[in-house]
Amino acid sequence: MSNNDSPIKSTGLHIGEAAPGCKKTDPMLVIDHVKKSFGGLTAVDVEHLEIPKNAITALIGPNGAGKTTLFNLLTGFDTPDTGAWEFLGTSLSGVPSYKVAQMGQVRTFQLTKALSLLTVLDNMKLGSKNQVGESIFRALFPGSWRKQDAEIELKAIELLKRFNLDAKQADFAASLSGGQRKLLEMARALMTDPVLVMLDEPMAGVNPALTQSLLGHVLNLKKEGMTVLFVEHDMHMVRHIADWVVVMAEGKVVAEGPPETVMNEQAVIDAYLGAHQDTDLGVVTGRISIIDQEKDK
Amino acid sequence: MNFLSVGNPKRFLKLVVVVFTALIIGLGLLVSPAQADSIGEEFDHAVLGNVKIKGEPIGGVRIMVEGPSYSAEVLTSDDGSWLIGVPTKDTYTVTLDQETLPAGIAVLEGGASQDVDLGLSDRVVKNFFIGQGERNEVSFFDQFVARLIYGINFGLMLGLASVGLSLVFGTTGLSNFAHGEMVTFGAVAALILGTVLQVPIWVAIPAAVILSAGFGWSLDAGLWKPLRKKGLGIVQLMIISIGLSLTLRYVIQFFIGGGTEQLPGFDSPKITLFGSVALSVNDLYSMGISIVAIIGFALWLLKSNTGKATRAISDNSDLAAASGIDVDKVVRLVWIVSAALAGLSGVLWAYFRPGIKWDMGTQILLLIFAAVTLGGLGTAFGALIGALVVGILVETSSLFIPSDLKYVGALVVLIGVLLFRPQGLMGRKQRVG
Amino acid sequence: MDWGTIINNTLAGLLTPTTIAFALAALGLAMHFGFAGLLNFGIAGFMAIGAYGYAISVLTFGFPWWGGMIVGIIGSILFAILLGIPTLRLRGDYLAIVTIAAAEIVRLLFLTTAFTDVTGSADGLFGYNNAGGFTNANPFPPGSYGWGPWTYNSETLWVLTFGLGVLAVCVWFLWALMRSPWGRVIKGIREDEEAIRALGKNVFAYKLQALIIGGIFGGMGGIIFAAFANVSPGVYVTSITFFIWTSLLLGGAATIWGPVIGAVIFWTLQAFLSNILPELALAGILPVSGTQAATLRFVLVGIGLMLLVIYRPQGIFGDKRELTFVK
Incomplete structure (x- = not known):
């Protein structure tokens, strides 16, 4: 596991000043005027946002800032009221979620979605794209899919080894611990050979022993040329691995920039303090201490 | 969950509608009067x-x-x-x-x-x-007015049954398929008291409602509460309610047989309102009783502490429990109220049909579901309005379509509502996921 | 007590056209609910469309028997599409209510006097097996076949052989599908359709395919039932749907053989109870009348269904770990 104390950060991602909606040198996702409201409440209202390619971008913000909703909108799991967004130059407006995934933009969920009554190996094999045997007509003729299925199995076992899950491959996913399910979900996402990996709170509910290995996996994704966009509440993790941080509050992007600078910004502090009534106080105080430390430096 | 995210179904839907219309027209052309004696x-x-x-x-x-x-x-x-x-x-x-x-x-x-x-x-x-x-x-207008009044009457008694189902759904998440048997239970209780035990009918009906309430209590105490404690999923509970429905239905058949029984005084004189529009005395009593019961129910739900607690649990069960509401106690009460209203509805419906039959509750179960979904699942007052709409629709539609197809209209509405406005007429779109 | 007759009739229940028809319908539900997680409460509607499609196309349009059966199957496919396209996006329990309502609409349309010429209304339809040539296609010469409780005349033997053949094909079909990657996606959808969508699978298309396959099985069940008995609208009521559910859950919803064995157990038990309960009443052991005794067996079905779901939701043959009630 290549998990150094200070991972190499990507720099020079943006053009001009690091302000909300600033241009990126090589954007993977470009979002314009995406708006979504539920009843009278505006959940997401993003003017312009670009996600840099081959970098790890963290999406942070207090609870109810619209991070997960934005995730849902970008992956086609929800439809915005207005707005457009592009993935590697292709417009994704109105594209159903499964097609978004086929284009190489894969996501995980805040509440882990392990397929409990399938074995770990079957979970993995489901991730693979363009399987012949997944067509109902070819499914009846094992000759047409056996060979491909064997190859997929090899690839799955390979990945399971990397994630230390190979010993569990024959078990039902239901028997895994919470952290192992997170690992499985990430490994399964990698089976789709994604370009952009979107992780919704990958660390939530994971015990500290597994946190290090998960961090290592996320960093590896970048090494292998993938782009990562993740939502996270753990500020230590964000500072540790993110190359770029986007801060959301009340549906809007209020700040973005490299982690070292963005957390000092008044807008970010306001976002958290202004929202503290909606947030768990313990979490808020934790966050303030991080921000204070940054100030002291 | 997000139902609308995959593909564009509109094109398919159009095709489906065209095919379906063609089918219906095709069937219609084949119909000619039977030349049989x-x-x-x-x-x-x-x-x-x-x-x-x-x-x-x-x-x-x-x-x-x-x-x-x-x-x-x-x-x-x-x-x-x-x-x-x-x-x-x-x-x-x-x-x-x-x-x-x-x-x-x-x-x-x-x-x-x-x-x-x-x-x-x-x-x-x-x-x-x-x-x-x-x-x-009989002029079309008179027929229509008569059907409309029947519809309101039927809708009111349907409403009595629907609010109970809706409350149970709201507080426990259970789609109770045995609710129809709770309707039959009330009618059968009145039958046994009124004809077998020869109790005067004005005593028998309230007593039947009280027995129904007791029945609701025992169902919750003996079955649903232990199952809630066991932590069964809603699909499991739903299928158990189907098993319960079969059990109760055939137990009732066991006791009253397969025929139709009548309550005392089912053949009441008709009173002409105007033109050819006439209502029986029973119809008038029935509407009066329904309205009084519904007002009482509404006051309970809006004003009393337990009513408020019920609404709080329907809104957010965990939050209600956290703020000190005894959820089990309230759910127990909901079952009692729900069964009592269903029982009353059964008695009134026995006069409306007229007659009591072992599977009468099953016959209107889907209409009750239609009323509840139309009004927005889990909202009691929505269910009431849904019931009136379904009742009027069922009765007036027989002016335009064969009377043995009058339930079809309500079922089509049920499906339509679930497809296009699953939150019902009254419900508001909510943030999901 | 005539134990000989009771045992004989019970054993005969192991293999009847009814058992085969219900095994087929239960197999369809296994596809829908056990594997794909679709709460279909309208399997009676699929059966009715299969049966009426066969009978009507023979009687009204003069189709040969095999043509009529194909029409019945096409009818079930169309019903699946008609039902599936708008409803497969609905939550599980909504789907249950929509399917049960749709099946009732189908039954009421077959029952109404408005279409008596075509559907026979409450009388149902008969004579199509002769008119369409199904009876004549019987390869067995007249006579008595089999032994003991399993003695059949050549007509029944023909329906049984035909039905078992159809059942065998359907069982193979389901088995072949469920061991394939297609089956893996279907099971994944049962567990969590959003996760499958996030992996780039067109969940809606898979669900529709599953609904169609199960619907064909259900329609075949109706056709086999029609090949043996008359087509009567009184058969395709919601109770039948629930009996099939009971058979399915008895055998184990997410298994290939479970629904078949469940249907066999269900109908053998029914045969046993419908024989022994009136006998017990007659002998004075049960203090009830004969009709009451006949009603008792349905009470037992209801109680059985409840106990099954509460204490053994995976069915007799299901894997305890592979519970199907995940949601």
Whole structure:
């Protein structure tokens, strides 16, 4: 596991000043005027946002800032009221979620979605794209899919080894611990050979022993040329691995920039303090201490 | 969950609608009047007769027979005779379609629709007195108003049953398929008290409602609460309610048999309101009782502490529990209220149909579901409005479509609402996921 | 007590056209609910469309028997599409209510006097097996076949052989599908359709395919039932749907053989109870009348269904770990 104390950060991602909606040198996702409201409440209202390619971008913000909703909108799991967004130059407006995934933009969920009554190996094999045997007509003729299925199995076992899950491959996913399910979900996402990996709170509910290995996996994704966009509440993790941080509050992007600078910004502090009534106080105080430390430096 | 994210279904939907319409029209073209003088001869029982005027037979007159679970029609043969076999010894309504009589001829006595009772013999002869006379034409407006009033009456009693189902769904998430049997239970309790034990009916009905309430209590205490504690999923609970529905339905059949029973005083005199619109005394009582019960229920739900707690649990069960509401106690009360209202609805419906049958609750279960979904699942007042809409729709639709298809309209509405507005008429779109 | 007759009739229940028809319908539900997680409460509607499609196309349109059966199957496919396209996006329990309502609409349309010429209304349809040539296609010469409780005349033997053949094909079909990657996606959808969508699978298309396959099985069940008995609208009521559910859950919803064995157990038990309960009543052991005794067996079905779901939701043959009630 290549998990150094200070991972190499990507720099020079943006053009001009690091302000909300600033241009990126090589954007993977470009979002314009995406708006979504539920009843009278505006959940997401993003003017312009670009996600840099081959970098790890963290999406942070207090609870109810619209991070997960934005995730849902970008992956086609929800439809915005207005707005457009592009993935590697292709417009994704109105594209159903499964097609978004086929284009190489894969996501995980805040509440882990392990397929409990399938074995770990079957979970993995489901991730693979363009399987012949997944067509109902070819499914009846094992000759047409056996060979491909064997190859997929090899690839799955390979990945399971990397994630230390190979010993569990024959078990039902239901028997895994919470952290192992997170690992499985990430490994399964990698089976789709994604370009952009979107992780919704990958660390939530994971015990500290597994946190290090998960961090290592996320960093590896970048090494292998993938782009990562993740939502996270753990500020230590964000500072540790993110190359770029986007801060959301009340549906809007209020700040973005490299982690070292963005957390000092008044807008970010306001976002958290202004929202503290909606947030768990313990979490808020934790966050303030991080921000204070940054100030002291 | 997000139902609308995959693909664009509109194109498919259009195609589906076109195909379906074509099918219906196609079936319609195949329909022509039956040229038979007898139907259902394989049944053991039959209603039969002769249509003659001054000894001259009239052929091609349409005769319809409608009973609690069976309906059929024939045209009289050239010698004026007709026969309709019926499966059970029930009370049937025989109707002579005056439109098919020659001009200037009408039914002179007893009206064009008359009841026959097969209680005593296997075959009953029903002849109509016809002759030269003014046909008592009922104007469309009068028919419509009469149907509308019936619809409101039916809707109100449907509403009594629906609010209970809706409350149970709101507080426990259970789609209770045994709710129909709770309706039957009330009617059967009134039957046993009123006819077997000979209790005066004005005592028997309240007592039946109290028994229903007790029945609701025992269902929750004996079955649903232990299952909630066991932590079963909603699908499991739903299938258990189906098992319960089968059990109760056949237990009721075990005791009262497969026939139709009548409550005391089911044959009340009619009061003419205006024109040809007439209502029976029972109908008027029924509407009055429904309205009083609904107002009482509304006051309980809006004003009392337990009513408020019920709404709080429907809104957010965990939050309600966290703020100190005893969820189990409130759910218990919800079952009691729900069963009492369903029981009352059963008694009133037994007068409306009229008659009590072991599967009567099952017959309207889907209408109750339709009412509840129409109003927005889990909202009690929505269910009430949904019930009125369904009741009026069912009764008035028989003016335009064959009366044995009158429930179809309500079922189509049920499906339509779930497809296009699953939050119901009253519910608001909510943030999901 | 005539134990000989009771045992004989019970054993005969092991293999009847009814058992085969219901095994087929239960197999369809296994596809829908056990594997794909679709709460279909309208399997009676699929059966009715299969049966009426066969009978009507023979009687009204003069189709040969095999043509009529194909029409019945096409009818079930169309019903699946008609039902599936708008409803497969609905939550599980909504789907249950929509399917049960749709099946009732189908039944009421077959029952109404408005279409008597075509549907026979409450009388149902008969004579199509002769008219369409199914009876004549019987390869067995007249006579008595089999032994003991399993003695059949050549007509029944023909329906049984035909039905078992159809059942065998359907069982193979389901088995072949469920061991394939297609089956893996279907099971994944049962577990969590959003996760499958996030992996780039067109969940809606898979669900529709599953609904169609199960619907064909259900329609075949109706056709086999029609090949043996008359087509009567009184059969395709919601109770039948629930009996099939009971059979399915008895055998184990997410298994291939479970629904078949469940249907066999269900109908053998029914045969046993419908024989022994009136006998017990007659002998004075049960203090009830004969009709009451006949009603008792349905009470037992209801109680059985409840106990099954509460204490053994995976069925007799299901894997305890592979519970199907995940949601």
